[in-house]
Amino acid sequence: MTEQVVDRAVFENLKAMMGEDFIGELIDVYFEDTPLLIAEMRKALSIQDTEVFRRAAHSVKSNSANFGAMQLSMLARELEMMGKDGKIEAAVPKLERLEVEFQKVQLVLKDLENGH
Amino acid sequence: MGTRRLANEAGRILVVDDNKVNRLLLARGLEQQGHSVSIAENGRRAMEVLQAGNFDLILLDLQMPEMDGYQVLEQLTKDLELRNIPVIITSAVEELDEVARCIEMGAEDYLTKPLNPILLKARIGSSLEKKRLRDQQRELIRKFATSEVADELLEKGFTLGGQFVDASAMFSDIRSFTTIAESQSPADTIELLNTYYTLMFEAIGNHRGIVNQMVGDGLMAIFGAPLPQEDHCKQAVLAALEMIELIDLFNCDQAAQGKAQIRIGIGIASGQMIAGYTGTLSRATYTCVGDTVNLAARLETHTKIVGEPILIDETTQVHLNRSIQTIEHEPVQLKGKTQVVKIFSVPTGQEVSI
Numbered sequence: 001m002t003e004q005v006v007d008r009a010v011f012e013n014l015k016a017m018m019g020e021d022f023i024g025e026l027i028d029v030y031f032e033d034t035p036l037l038i039a040e041m042r043k044a045l046s047i048q049d050t051e052v053f054r055r056a057a058h059s060v061k062s063n064s065a066n067f068g069a070m071q072l073s074m075l076a077r078e079l080e081m082m083g084k085d086g087k088i089e090a091a092v093p094k095l096e097r098l099e100v101e102f103q104k105v106q107l108v109l110k111d112l113e114n115g116h
Numbered sequence: 117m118g119t120r121r122l123a124n125e126a127g128r129i130l131v132v133d134d135n136k137v138n139r140l141l142l143a144r145g146l147e148q149q150g151h152s153v154s155i156a157e158n159g160r161r162a163m164e165v166l167q168a169g170n171f172d173l174i175l176l177d178l179q180m181p182e183m184d185g186y187q188v189l190e191q192l193t194k195d196l197e198l199r200n201i202p203v204i205i206t207s208a209v210e211e212l213d214e215v216a217r218c219i220e221m222g223a224e225d226y227l228t229k230p231l232n233p234i235l236l237k238a239r240i241g242s243s244l245e246k247k248r249l250r251d252q253q254r255e256l257i258r259k260f261a262t263s264e265v266a267d268e269l270l271e272k273g274f275t276l277g278g279q280f281v282d283a284s285a286m287f288s289d290i291r292s293f294t295t296i297a298e299s300q301s302p303a304d305t306i307e308l309l310n311t312y313y314t315l316m317f318e319a320i321g322n323h324r325g326i327v328n329q330m331v332g333d334g335l336m337a338i339f340g341a342p343l344p345q346e347d348h349c350k351q352a353v354l355a356a357l358e359m360i361e362l363i364d365l366f367n368c369d370q371a372a373q374g375k376a377q378i379r380i381g382i383g384i385a386s387g388q389m390i391a392g393y394t395g396t397l398s399r400a401t402y403t404c405v406g407d408t409v410n411l412a413a414r415l416e417t418h419t420k421i422v423g424e425p426i427l428i429d430e431t432t433q434v435h436l437n438r439s440i441q442t443i444e445h446e447p448v449q450l451k452g453k454t455q456v457v458k459i460f461s462v463p464t465g466q467e468v469s470i
Contacts, residue, residue, distance in 0.1 A: 010230055017145040017233035026144070030137050058179055062208060063137040066230045077210070 010068030054083025069105040126150045127172035127244040132162040134180040159183025202243040278392035283340030284352035285409045287416035290333040291379040315362040323355035341391045349435035356382045360464045383416030385429040414450040424461035433460045
């Protein structure tokens, strides 16, 4: 299960690049930033601002891919595409799936950070 | 060997990304590799940071608020100084179409996110190396061309690799310089040489020539390379006339101060020559070689015999199309030439319509 949520190879790459000490700090920023981006997407959805929606989804996609959270990144990408096409009316269920996926990613990353 | 040196070369890098995680990740990753890193959260901020600082490389995200990556690239190409800094686009895999557009716009390379540390290191190393070579080239141009010509060269682009060019070569030196040097103090001699070179650079630069060699009291200049120039023959002769005029003015000044006066001799020959960047990595110059160049040097020496300050060869004379008055002299047998050559002097002080 863990393998599906976060791709270990990508995560290890990231760790090698950032250094052992710094990876925790980066994960913290990611954990702080993502809920803000999700909130932004929700707000954009309520006022039908496709551009803000697209941009926030783009950031979630990019950030998640850095950590190897590929499922999450894919979901964000699909939402980004909806924003790009200007059709975000039907985005709510997907956004909810993204939130659930983010919670899973958080658990796995915390585990990995602690060296499990 | 080469790769190791590349990897060790530290640079000043600007990371432009609106995404905090990406910024942190890149900044930290690059610092780990020994580089010094600055960050900007959008294009507008990036331009401010770039104007204020000195950078070797830019890592640029495409999608950003306020001013996106494309707009940054566009601004960079317009700026004579900044466009020398290589740009690596950082993008998602699915944005590769857009990356192609960026490379057409002048970006050096790209990296896909999530970043691969080995690729990151390799691409950064190679871009920094390119920047280093470009800086070296710019430095070189600044030394052999006046700033106007240098700017034009940098703006239009040029090749320093060996190639055939159609150009005019000019040699000039001071008559009886040794005698002058013996008659005055060393300080006066050096001051005299510096004034002389300043005046000659001025005249040559005014006609879009470049001075590529200075030896003692002599210099060599090229018209028509590395920047192609349709009327290089005429420009070279006009420069020669201006040089004589400036020397005359200088002499008036010297005479008024009771100082030594100088006379110069100039030889010009035109035609095909081999142009290129020669020397070693640490010391090199742009130069032209070939028969035409040798002929120009011989003509310069020959001015002493003919007693005229400016001598030109037949090719140069023909290309003047009578726009400048010339006088044909007795053909001469010059050193290194099997046949006699036609030579022409250019009367000084003549009015020339341009």
